[in-house]
Amino acid sequence: QVQLVESGGGLVQPGGSLRLSCVASGSMFSIYVMGWYRQAPGKQRESVATITNSGTANYADSVKGRFTISRDNAKNTVYLQMNSLKPEDTAVYYCNARNYALNNYWGQGTQVTVSS
Numbered sequence: 001q002v003q004l005v006e007s008g009g010g011l012v013q014p015g016g017s018l019r020l021s022c023v024a025s026g027s028m029f030s031i032y033v034m035g036w037y038r039q040a041p042g043k044q045r046e047s048v049a050t051i052t053n054s055g056t057a058n059y060a061d062s063v064k065g066r067f068t069i070s071r072d073n074a075k076n077t078v079y080l081q082m083n084s085l086k087p088e089d090t091a092v093y094y095c096n097a098r099n100y101a102l103n104n105y106w107g108q109g110t111q112v113t114v115s116s
Contacts, residue, residue, distance in 0.1 A: 067080060
């Protein structure tokens with residue numbers, strides 16, 4: 001089992017920045033990719049950014065150039081630096097971890113609201 005705890009969400013004005021953190025614990029040896037997903041009201045959950053154990057990152061087209069995912073393996077922590085935030089980035093952001101058996105683990109989610 002893997003437990004994920006997110007933090008760092010909040011209310012920010014358009015153009016502002018936030019950094020989300022996700023601390024993982026448990027059977028981390030089996031995890032090969034971690035990432036951030038988001039779900040806006042009335043919409044399906046979508047992938048925002050993922051990063052593999054080797055550091056390969058992938059981003060949704062909508063966030064490329066604005067968001068950066070990183071991980072600190074020593075701290076079992078994944079970060080999402082979000083810059084130039086837009087109102088359409090408003091959503092609940094979830095941390096995800098996937099193991100080699102393709103089991104998914106999810107955090108409880110953190111709300112990000114971009115509004116003036």
